[in-house]
Amino acid sequence: MEYFSLVDTSLDLNANPLRHIDEVPDNKEIQSTFLELGRKISAKEENRALMEELNRVSAENKKLTGMLTVLCENYNALRSQLLDYVSKNPVAEQVVVGKKRKADSTATATANGGGANGGGNSESSSSDEDSCKKPKGEHVKAKISRVYVRTEANDTSLIVKDGFQWRKYGQKVTRDNPSPRAYFKCSFAPSCPVKKKVQRSIEDQSVLVATYEGEHNHPHPSRVESTPSSNRCVTLGGSAAPFPASLSSSLSGPTITLDLTKSKPNPDSKNSNQAMNSPEFQQFFVEQMASSLTKDPSFKAALAAAISGRFLQQNQTEKL
DNA sequence: CGACTTTGACCCGCGC
Protein backbone atom coordinates (compact mmCIF):
# COMPACT_ATOMS: atom_id res chain seq x y z
CA MET A 1 0.00 0.00 0.00
CA GLU A 2 3.03 2.21 -0.43
CA TYR A 3 1.43 3.79 -3.43
CA PHE A 4 -0.67 6.04 -1.29
CA SER A 5 2.44 7.78 -0.18
CA LEU A 6 3.29 8.41 -3.81
CA VAL A 7 0.00 9.61 -5.10
CA ASP A 8 -2.42 12.01 -3.65
CA THR A 9 -5.50 9.94 -4.26
CA SER A 10 -7.74 12.81 -3.43
CA LEU A 11 -6.83 14.40 -6.73
CA ASP A 12 -9.88 15.94 -8.26
CA LEU A 13 -10.09 14.01 -11.47
CA ASN A 14 -13.29 15.50 -12.75
CA ALA A 15 -13.12 16.35 -16.40
CA ASN A 16 -14.91 19.56 -15.71
CA PRO A 17 -14.52 20.41 -12.07
CA LEU A 18 -15.83 23.90 -12.49
CA ARG A 19 -19.04 22.91 -14.09
CA HIS A 20 -20.94 25.18 -11.76
CA ILE A 21 -19.24 28.15 -13.38
CA ASP A 22 -20.72 27.20 -16.72
CA GLU A 23 -24.08 26.70 -15.18
CA VAL A 24 -23.99 30.07 -13.56
CA PRO A 25 -25.50 32.68 -15.89
CA ASP A 26 -23.16 35.18 -17.45
CA ASN A 27 -22.08 38.41 -15.87
CA LYS A 28 -24.91 40.62 -17.09
CA GLU A 29 -27.52 38.08 -16.16
CA ILE A 30 -26.05 37.80 -12.74
CA GLN A 31 -26.14 41.52 -12.31
CA SER A 32 -29.75 41.74 -13.37
CA THR A 33 -30.60 38.85 -11.13
CA PHE A 34 -28.98 40.61 -8.28
CA LEU A 35 -30.93 43.76 -9.06
CA GLU A 36 -34.21 41.91 -9.20
CA LEU A 37 -33.89 39.44 -6.40
CA GLY A 38 -31.36 40.99 -4.16
CA ARG A 39 -28.00 39.79 -3.07
CA LYS A 40 -28.86 37.54 -0.18
CA ILE A 41 -31.00 35.07 -2.10
CA SER A 42 -28.63 34.46 -5.01
CA ALA A 43 -25.64 34.35 -2.71
CA LYS A 44 -27.42 31.69 -0.71
CA GLU A 45 -28.32 29.76 -3.81
CA GLU A 46 -24.78 29.96 -5.10
CA ASN A 47 -23.51 28.85 -1.75
CA ARG A 48 -25.83 25.90 -1.77
CA ALA A 49 -24.83 24.94 -5.31
CA LEU A 50 -21.20 25.14 -4.34
CA MET A 51 -21.79 22.96 -1.32
CA GLU A 52 -23.62 20.40 -3.42
CA GLU A 53 -20.81 20.36 -5.92
CA LEU A 54 -18.29 19.98 -3.14
CA ASN A 55 -20.20 17.07 -1.67
CA ARG A 56 -20.51 15.42 -5.04
CA VAL A 57 -16.80 15.77 -5.75
CA SER A 58 -15.90 14.51 -2.29
CA ALA A 59 -18.07 11.46 -2.79
CA GLU A 60 -16.44 10.81 -6.14
CA ASN A 61 -13.00 11.14 -4.64
CA LYS A 62 -13.97 8.73 -1.90
CA LYS A 63 -15.20 6.26 -4.47
CA LEU A 64 -12.02 6.51 -6.52
CA THR A 65 -9.89 6.13 -3.42
CA GLY A 66 -11.83 3.02 -2.53
CA MET A 67 -11.29 1.59 -5.99
CA LEU A 68 -7.59 2.24 -5.77
CA THR A 69 -7.45 0.57 -2.39
CA VAL A 70 -9.16 -2.52 -3.77
CA LEU A 71 -6.79 -2.51 -6.73
CA CYS A 72 -3.76 -2.38 -4.48
CA GLU A 73 -5.11 -5.11 -2.24
CA ASN A 74 -5.74 -7.33 -5.24
CA TYR A 75 -2.26 -6.66 -6.51
CA ASN A 76 -0.67 -7.54 -3.19
CA ALA A 77 -2.74 -10.71 -2.92
CA LEU A 78 -1.79 -11.76 -6.43
CA ARG A 79 1.83 -11.01 -5.82
CA SER A 80 2.00 -12.99 -2.63
CA GLN A 81 0.35 -15.90 -4.44
CA LEU A 82 2.92 -15.64 -7.17
CA LEU A 83 5.76 -15.54 -4.67
CA ASP A 84 4.33 -18.59 -2.96
CA TYR A 85 4.13 -20.37 -6.26
CA VAL A 86 7.66 -19.43 -7.19
CA SER A 87 9.05 -20.57 -3.86
CA LYS A 88 7.25 -23.89 -4.20
CA ASN A 89 8.38 -24.35 -7.82
CA PRO A 90 12.06 -23.46 -7.99
CA VAL A 91 12.09 -24.14 -11.73
CA ALA A 92 9.80 -21.21 -12.29
CA GLU A 93 12.20 -19.03 -10.40
CA GLN A 94 15.00 -19.50 -12.85
CA VAL A 95 14.66 -16.35 -14.77
CA VAL A 96 17.75 -16.23 -16.83
CA VAL A 97 20.78 -18.07 -17.92
CA GLY A 98 24.24 -16.90 -18.61
CA LYS A 99 25.03 -18.48 -21.94
CA LYS A 100 21.45 -18.94 -22.92
CA ARG A 101 21.51 -19.08 -26.64
CA LYS A 102 18.57 -21.39 -27.08
CA ALA A 103 16.41 -20.05 -24.36
CA ASP A 104 17.05 -16.49 -25.32
CA SER A 105 16.17 -16.97 -28.94
CA THR A 106 12.88 -18.53 -27.97
CA ALA A 107 12.28 -15.69 -25.60
CA THR A 108 12.96 -13.15 -28.30
CA ALA A 109 10.62 -14.93 -30.67
CA THR A 110 7.87 -14.88 -28.10
CA ALA A 111 8.62 -11.29 -27.32
CA ASN A 112 8.00 -10.33 -30.89
CA GLY A 113 4.87 -12.38 -30.87
CA GLY A 114 3.91 -10.74 -27.61
CA GLY A 115 4.36 -7.40 -29.25
CA ALA A 116 1.59 -8.33 -31.57
CA ASN A 117 -0.82 -8.67 -28.72
CA GLY A 118 -2.29 -5.33 -27.93
CA GLY A 119 -0.40 -3.38 -30.53
CA GLY A 120 3.03 -4.28 -29.27
CA ASN A 121 2.53 -2.55 -26.01
CA SER A 122 2.10 -5.56 -23.87
CA GLU A 123 4.75 -7.44 -22.04
CA SER A 124 5.41 -11.12 -22.03
CA SER A 125 7.19 -12.40 -19.02
CA SER A 126 10.54 -13.71 -20.04
CA SER A 127 10.74 -16.03 -17.08
CA ASP A 128 8.18 -18.50 -18.39
CA GLU A 129 9.89 -19.31 -21.60
CA ASP A 130 13.34 -19.40 -20.13
CA SER A 131 12.33 -21.87 -17.53
CA CYS A 132 10.96 -24.33 -20.05
CA LYS A 133 14.05 -25.69 -21.71
CA LYS A 134 16.93 -25.10 -19.45
CA PRO A 135 20.23 -26.26 -20.88
CA LYS A 136 21.92 -28.70 -18.56
CA GLY A 137 24.20 -27.46 -15.83
CA GLU A 138 23.57 -23.78 -16.35
CA HIS A 139 23.20 -21.46 -13.45
CA VAL A 140 21.26 -18.35 -12.88
CA LYS A 141 23.66 -15.55 -13.68
CA ALA A 142 21.67 -12.52 -14.59
CA LYS A 143 18.13 -11.33 -14.65
CA ILE A 144 16.33 -10.55 -17.84
CA SER A 145 13.59 -8.07 -18.20
CA ARG A 146 11.88 -6.79 -21.27
CA VAL A 147 10.71 -3.28 -21.95
CA TYR A 148 8.47 -2.08 -24.74
CA VAL A 149 8.87 1.50 -25.80
CA ARG A 150 6.64 3.25 -28.26
CA THR A 151 8.53 5.75 -30.37
CA GLU A 152 7.65 8.25 -33.04
CA ALA A 153 6.92 6.49 -36.32
CA ASN A 154 9.72 8.36 -38.07
CA ASP A 155 12.18 7.81 -35.25
CA THR A 156 14.73 5.36 -36.65
CA SER A 157 17.14 5.41 -33.74
CA LEU A 158 17.32 2.39 -31.50
CA ILE A 159 17.65 4.50 -28.40
CA VAL A 160 15.64 3.71 -25.31
CA LYS A 161 16.23 6.43 -22.78
CA ASP A 162 15.74 4.97 -19.35
CA GLY A 163 17.93 7.29 -17.36
CA PHE A 164 20.98 5.08 -17.45
CA GLN A 165 23.90 5.70 -19.72
CA TRP A 166 24.64 3.04 -22.31
CA ARG A 167 27.50 2.37 -24.66
CA LYS A 168 26.62 0.71 -27.93
CA TYR A 169 29.01 -2.07 -28.78
CA GLY A 170 27.37 -3.81 -31.66
CA GLN A 171 24.52 -4.06 -34.08
CA LYS A 172 23.24 -7.07 -35.95
CA VAL A 173 20.48 -7.96 -38.30
CA THR A 174 18.87 -11.08 -36.98
CA ARG A 175 17.13 -13.72 -38.96
CA ASP A 176 13.66 -13.47 -37.46
CA ASN A 177 13.45 -9.69 -37.65
CA PRO A 178 14.51 -7.48 -40.57
CA SER A 179 15.21 -4.51 -38.33
CA PRO A 180 18.67 -4.50 -36.77
CA ARG A 181 19.29 -5.35 -33.14
CA ALA A 182 21.52 -2.99 -31.20
CA TYR A 183 23.70 -4.16 -28.30
CA PHE A 184 24.40 -1.84 -25.39
CA LYS A 185 26.50 -2.11 -22.26
CA CYS A 186 26.03 0.04 -19.21
CA SER A 187 28.59 2.80 -19.41
CA PHE A 188 29.64 1.89 -15.87
CA ALA A 189 30.98 -1.37 -17.32
CA PRO A 190 33.00 -3.39 -16.53
CA SER A 191 32.01 -2.72 -12.93
CA CYS A 192 28.35 -2.86 -13.95
CA PRO A 193 27.45 -6.04 -15.83
CA VAL A 194 24.14 -4.90 -17.26
CA LYS A 195 23.58 -5.28 -20.97
CA LYS A 196 20.71 -4.19 -23.11
CA LYS A 197 19.47 -5.33 -26.50
CA VAL A 198 17.16 -3.10 -28.47
CA GLN A 199 15.23 -4.13 -31.53
CA ARG A 200 12.11 -2.94 -33.24
CA SER A 201 9.11 -5.15 -32.83
CA ILE A 202 8.50 -7.20 -35.93
CA GLU A 203 4.78 -6.59 -35.58
CA ASP A 204 4.83 -2.90 -34.85
CA GLN A 205 7.80 -0.95 -36.14
CA SER A 206 7.01 1.95 -33.87
CA VAL A 207 7.63 -0.22 -30.84
CA LEU A 208 11.12 -0.85 -29.55
CA VAL A 209 11.76 -4.00 -27.58
CA ALA A 210 14.56 -3.52 -25.08
CA THR A 211 15.87 -6.57 -23.28
CA TYR A 212 17.84 -5.91 -20.12
CA GLU A 213 20.24 -8.48 -18.75
CA GLY A 214 21.56 -8.25 -15.24
CA GLU A 215 21.20 -5.75 -12.47
CA HIS A 216 22.82 -2.38 -12.07
CA ASN A 217 25.23 -2.34 -9.15
CA HIS A 218 25.33 1.42 -8.96
CA PRO A 219 22.81 4.15 -8.24
CA HIS A 220 20.67 5.65 -10.95
CA PRO A 221 22.85 8.34 -12.53
CA SER A 222 20.10 10.78 -13.38
CA ARG A 223 16.39 11.06 -13.76
CA VAL A 224 16.61 13.79 -16.34
CA GLU A 225 16.61 11.47 -19.28
CA SER A 226 13.91 9.26 -17.97
CA THR A 227 11.14 11.21 -19.63
CA PRO A 228 12.39 11.76 -23.13
CA SER A 229 10.15 13.44 -25.62
CA SER A 230 10.58 10.71 -28.18
CA ASN A 231 9.96 7.70 -25.99
CA ARG A 232 6.69 8.08 -24.27
CA CYS A 233 5.04 4.76 -23.98
CA VAL A 234 7.15 2.66 -21.69
CA THR A 235 6.32 -0.65 -20.20
CA LEU A 236 8.83 -1.86 -17.73
CA GLY A 237 9.28 -5.05 -15.90
CA GLY A 238 12.04 -6.91 -14.15
CA SER A 239 15.15 -5.96 -12.36
CA ALA A 240 17.51 -4.25 -14.70
CA ALA A 241 14.81 -1.94 -15.92
CA PRO A 242 14.78 1.28 -13.97
CA PHE A 243 11.60 0.50 -12.12
CA PRO A 244 9.98 -2.71 -11.06
CA ALA A 245 6.44 -1.69 -11.67
CA SER A 246 5.25 -1.01 -15.15
CA LEU A 247 4.57 2.52 -16.09
CA SER A 248 3.11 3.63 -19.30
CA SER A 249 2.02 6.91 -20.67
CA SER A 250 1.07 7.23 -24.25
CA LEU A 251 1.78 9.82 -26.87
CA SER A 252 -1.68 9.61 -28.26
CA GLY A 253 -3.55 9.67 -25.02
CA PRO A 254 -2.54 11.54 -21.92
CA THR A 255 -3.15 8.64 -19.61
CA ILE A 256 -0.85 7.26 -16.98
CA THR A 257 -1.17 3.57 -16.34
CA LEU A 258 0.45 1.99 -13.36
CA ASP A 259 0.44 -1.63 -14.38
CA LEU A 260 1.01 -3.28 -11.06
CA THR A 261 0.37 -6.75 -12.33
CA LYS A 262 3.48 -6.88 -14.42
CA SER A 263 6.00 -6.63 -11.69
CA LYS A 264 8.27 -9.63 -11.87
CA PRO A 265 8.31 -12.10 -9.02
CA ASN A 266 11.74 -11.16 -7.85
CA PRO A 267 13.00 -13.45 -5.16
CA ASP A 268 14.20 -10.29 -3.49
CA SER A 269 10.88 -8.68 -4.11
CA LYS A 270 11.47 -6.03 -1.51
CA ASN A 271 13.63 -4.33 -4.10
CA SER A 272 10.55 -3.39 -6.02
CA ASN A 273 8.96 -1.85 -2.97
CA GLN A 274 12.14 -0.02 -2.21
CA ALA A 275 12.27 1.28 -5.73
CA MET A 276 8.65 2.36 -5.48
CA ASN A 277 9.51 4.27 -2.35
CA SER A 278 12.66 5.73 -3.76
CA PRO A 279 12.74 9.44 -4.43
CA GLU A 280 13.74 8.69 -8.00
CA PHE A 281 10.58 6.72 -8.59
CA GLN A 282 8.46 9.36 -6.92
CA GLN A 283 10.02 12.07 -9.04
CA PHE A 284 9.56 9.98 -12.16
CA PHE A 285 5.96 9.35 -11.25
CA VAL A 286 5.25 13.01 -10.61
CA GLU A 287 6.95 13.98 -13.85
CA GLN A 288 4.85 11.49 -15.76
CA MET A 289 1.68 12.77 -14.10
CA ALA A 290 2.59 16.37 -14.80
CA SER A 291 3.51 15.78 -18.42
CA SER A 292 0.37 13.79 -19.02
CA LEU A 293 -1.82 16.39 -17.41
CA THR A 294 -0.27 19.24 -19.34
CA LYS A 295 -0.93 17.34 -22.56
CA ASP A 296 -4.56 16.80 -21.72
CA PRO A 297 -6.66 19.41 -23.54
CA SER A 298 -9.55 18.94 -21.18
CA PHE A 299 -7.26 19.52 -18.24
CA LYS A 300 -6.00 22.71 -19.86
CA ALA A 301 -9.57 23.80 -20.54
CA ALA A 302 -10.52 23.09 -16.97
CA LEU A 303 -7.50 25.02 -15.73
CA ALA A 304 -8.32 27.96 -17.99
CA ALA A 305 -11.92 27.85 -16.81
CA ALA A 306 -10.75 27.82 -13.21
CA ILE A 307 -8.52 30.82 -13.71
CA SER A 308 -11.05 32.82 -15.71
CA GLY A 309 -13.75 31.83 -13.27
CA ARG A 310 -11.63 33.12 -10.46
CA PHE A 311 -11.21 36.46 -12.23
CA LEU A 312 -14.92 36.59 -12.93
CA GLN A 313 -15.72 36.02 -9.28
CA GLN A 314 -13.25 38.68 -8.22
CA ASN A 315 -14.80 41.14 -10.68
CA GLN A 316 -18.24 40.42 -9.30
CA THR A 317 -17.23 40.90 -5.71
CA GLU A 318 -15.42 44.11 -6.58
CA LYS A 319 -18.50 45.48 -8.36
CA LEU A 320 -20.78 44.58 -5.49
C1' DC B 1 41.15 14.99 -27.47
C1' DG B 2 38.17 11.99 -25.29
C1' DA B 3 33.87 9.71 -25.54
C1' DC B 4 30.81 7.52 -28.30
C1' DT B 5 29.04 5.18 -32.61
C1' DT B 6 29.57 2.36 -36.63
C1' DT B 7 30.56 -1.76 -38.85
C1' DG B 8 33.07 -5.67 -40.57
C1' DA B 9 35.49 -9.51 -38.61
C1' DC B 10 35.75 -12.92 -35.39
C1' DC B 11 34.18 -16.31 -31.81
C1' DC B 12 31.38 -19.88 -30.25
C1' DG B 13 27.39 -22.86 -29.52
C1' DC B 14 23.94 -25.46 -31.79
C1' DG B 15 21.74 -28.33 -35.29
C1' DC B 16 22.24 -31.21 -39.14
Added chain:
DNA sequence: GCGCGGGTCAAAGTCG
Protein backbone atom coordinates in the same frame (compact mmCIF):
# COMPACT_ATOMS: atom_id res chain seq x y z
C1' DG C 1 32.84 -31.51 -39.27
C1' DC C 2 30.52 -27.82 -41.26
C1' DG C 3 27.46 -24.09 -41.80
C1' DC C 4 24.42 -20.89 -39.60
C1' DG C 5 23.32 -17.35 -36.60
C1' DG C 6 23.68 -14.64 -32.35
C1' DG C 7 26.87 -12.15 -29.64
C1' DT C 8 31.24 -9.60 -29.06
C1' DC C 9 35.47 -7.23 -30.36
C1' DA C 10 38.05 -3.53 -32.01
C1' DA C 11 39.62 -0.31 -35.53
C1' DA C 12 37.99 3.56 -37.86
C1' DG C 13 34.97 7.35 -38.03
C1' DT C 14 32.23 11.08 -35.88
C1' DC C 15 31.04 14.59 -32.75
C1' DG C 16 31.20 18.09 -29.21
